[in-house]
Amino acid sequence: MRRILATLKIAGRALRRNKLRTLLTTLGMIIGVGAVIAMVGIGNGAKSQIEAQIASMGQNVVLVFSGSFSRGGVRSGWGGAGTLTIDDSEGILREIPGVVAVSPEIRTRAQIAAGSQNWNTSIQGESPEYFDIRQWPIITGSSFTAQDVRSANKVAVIGKTIADQLFPGEDPIGQVVRVKNVPFIILGMLTPKGLSVQGQDQDDLIIVPYTSAMKRVQRVTTLGSIIVQAAKPTLLNPVQQQIIELLRQNHKITPGKDDDFTVRNQQEIAEMATAQSKTMTLLLAAIAMVSLVVGGIGIMNIMLVSVTERTREIGIRMAIGARGRDILLQFLIEAVTLSLIGGILGIGSGFGVSKLIAAKTSWPTLVPSEWVVYAFLVSASVGIFFGFYPARKASQLDPIDALRYE
Amino acid sequence: MNAVIQLQEVHKIYHTGSVDVHAVRGVSAEIQAGEFVAIMGASGSGKSTLMNIIGCLDRSTKGHYLLDGTDVSQLNRDALADIRNQKIGFIFQGFNLLSRTSALENVELPMLYSKDHLSGREQRERATNALGTVGLAERADHHPNQLSGGQQQRVAIARALVNQPALLLADEPTGNLDSQTSIEIMGVFQSLNEKGMTIVMVTHELDIARYTKRNLIMRDGRIVSDTPVAQRLNAETELRALRDAQQAVKLTV
Numbered sequence A: 001m002r003r004i005l006a007t008l009k010i011a012g013r014a015l016r017r018n019k020l021r022t023l024l025t026t027l028g029m030i031i032g033v034g035a036v037i038a039m040v041g042i043g044n045g046a047k048s049q050i051e052a053q054i055a056s057m058g059q060n061v062v063l064v065f066s067g068s069f070s071r072g073g074v075r076s077g078w079g080g081a082g083t084l085t086i087d088d089s090e091g092i093l094r095e096i097p098g099v100v101a102v103s104p105e106i107r108t109r110a111q112i113a114a115g116s117q118n119w120n121t122s123i124q125g126e127s128p129e130y131f132d133i134r135q136w137p138i139i140t141g142s143s144f145t146a147q148d149v150r151s152a153n154k155v156a157v158i159g160k161t162i163a164d165q166l167f168p169g170e171d172p173i174g175q176v177v178r179v180k181n182v183p184f185i186i187l188g189m190l191t192p193k194g195l196s197v198q199g200q201d202q203d204d205l206i207i208v209p210y211t212s213a214m215k216r217v218q219r220v221t222t223l224g225s226i227i228v229q230a231a232k233p234t235l236l237n238p239v240q241q242q243i244i245e246l247l248r249q250n251h252k253i254t255p256g257k258d259d260d261f262t263v264r265n266q267q268e269i270a271e272m273a274t275a276q277s278k279t280m281t282l283l284l285a286a287i288a289m290v291s292l293v294v295g296g297i298g299i300m301n302i303m304l305v306s307v308t309e310r311t312r313e314i315g316i317r318m319a320i321g322a323r324g325r326d327i328l329l330q331f332l333i334e335a336v337t338l339s340l341i342g343g344i345l346g347i348g349s350g351f352g353v354s355k356l357i358a359a360k361t362s363w364p365t366l367v368p369s370e371w372v373v374y375a376f377l378v379s380a381s382v383g384i385f386f387g388f389y390p391a392r393k394a395s396q397l398d399p400i401d402a403l404r405y406e
Numbered sequence B: 001m002n003a004v005i006q007l008q009e010v011h012k013i014y015h016t017g018s019v020d021v022h023a024v025r026g027v028s029a030e031i032q033a034g035e036f037v038a039i040m041g042a043s044g045s046g047k048s049t050l051m052n053i054i055g056c057l058d059r060s061t062k063g064h065y066l067l068d069g070t071d072v073s074q075l076n077r078d079a080l081a082d083i084r085n086q087k088i089g090f091i092f093q094g095f096n097l098l099s100r101t102s103a104l105e106n107v108e109l110p111m112l113y114s115k116d117h118l119s120g121r122e123q124r125e126r127a128t129n130a131l132g133t134v135g136l137a138e139r140a141d142h143h144p145n146q147l148s149g150g151q152q153q154r155v156a157i158a159r160a161l162v163n164q165p166a167l168l169l170a171d172e173p174t175g176n177l178d179s180q181t182s183i184e185i186m187g188v189f190q191s192l193n194e195k196g197m198t199i200v201m202v203t204h205e206l207d208i209a210r211y212t213k214r215n216l217i218m219r220d221g222r223i224v225s226d227t228p229v230a231q232r233l234n235a236e237t238e239l240r241a242l243r244d245a246q247q248a249v250k251l252t253v
């Protein structure tokens, strides 16, 4: 034990003697461990963000898109005008048991303006149920009503970004915003959501009654998609099946022909999203692995240099009775100390990066404490693994040859 | 008396490239406990090679070397390391101190690898004592590059003594020192020898060899002469004589 302590002291002194070299050597480890920690933090943040996003789709939701995903992988414009109609939407609500709410949907991007301010944003036509289904409450003002939908009134609910861009420092409620030169009165503003996992500003949108969007903005008669809410999770599959049957009937699609629409339930969408984030995590893990290996090789390299530089010292130690094992331990401890310094700095910088990303994206990045322990253990293992060869080389030196080394 | 060192037909051949250098060619000798031996000879006669074998730093190519009755040529690396640590104090031709390490820590070094685990305080105490023996107690914190050659040599002696070995080996301990410092070092050796330590040293200075009790002379890897020292010099008296002489020419006060 004393021997190990003394060896630790020797290793510490050797490293302190060459502070710059120590730091440069550990750089690889810093990046590697930093990448791991940042990856875990961001991965966790992304996961919770995806979960939040899935949850924000609403509970027990089935989405119907116009166009077919399956037709050669091409789909004709998700959310744009397409094959779905208001009749389809009303039919789903009326005829399929277990459906509690629907929101016909039509989306586009357009230039909007208020006073002298211009902004390009996403325009969504929805029904008033949309805010309930999505569990996205209005923070100030109010929603539009079923009456607004019936009369295709020129009213709108906006996201926070629109308020910031068009009405800086003003209350947007009651103000007029021109969408493709059609004036809409702002009724309310949505609770801000921040960035999505894909890095999109989720508050950069304006929501109007779907009828208004169809007649006054897009001048089309079809819907892009329909959001359907089922009463219970167990109803998702039957509802999905019944929607398919109903729409095929409505669209007069003969058996054997492909659907001209696509139905996806929430579970499927969630699975797609997690698969995506898994790919991302794997990629980051690969980067982290590579940097750890590079860091380890850096340590090995510098330890080999150190062994050569200190051949005489090794010879002296052996001549006065150090066994091979003592020398091995000394250099191994030195390598592990190096990799641990890198590991600790890496943990720190990984935390820093994930905090920075948290601040930039408003994701709740979180590094679980066990990962700090893992990072520590991994650093130590890298040190042992890559330090072993140089240390063994040192321990196998012949005392006389080492003493004669110039 | 029991022989500490028994050399039986010891050979050492260096294989370098195409030529084999036969550095030691059949040395047989016995050195008893309590002896003080000087090995002399021309440069390249194999003195250092022989010393390294005696010091268990190197192995003989042929022949047997018995240290305290055990055949060292049969032992493995670890066992040899332990012998170097416990039984032998070795003083090298070029001091071989660890640079950027204080004198005290240099002296503590053998205890770091010793089997009897001493506490840090005990190590410090013993190292300080050893430095005291060679008259360097007040330089404990100095690094080798802050010490003169003679002082560095004394640190090396203190390091060789700190594990209280029975055998002290020194390869040209006075090689780089002026005559006064050389005599001082011989004084240290003589008093250690009086306390019972067996000492073998290499030198090629005839007058230094006269402080020992027995002289071996080597030539071409063989011992060609083995004689007891007839008129042994005493370091203390010589030192006093030297000081008087120096005072006469005002070298010292």
Ligand SMILES: Nc1ncnc2c1ncn2[C@@H]1O[C@H](COP(=O)(O)OP(=O)(O)OP(=O)(O)O)[C@@H](O)[C@H]1O
Pocket (backbone or CB within 6 Å): B014, B015, B016, B021, B022, B023, B041, B042, B043, B044, B045, B046, B047, B048, B049, B050, B204
């Ligand atoms: N590592 C080595 N490889 C090859 N030859 C060596 C080696 N070490 C010593 N020799 C040779 O062995 C012979 C004896 O060398 P050694 O160092 O023992 O001489 P020495 O008596 O100590 O000389 P000096 O008084 O100059 O120190 C020399 O001829 C030398 O060239």
Ligand SMILES: [Mg+2]
Pocket (backbone or CB within 6 Å): B047, B048, B049, B093, B171
């Ligand atoms: Mg020599």
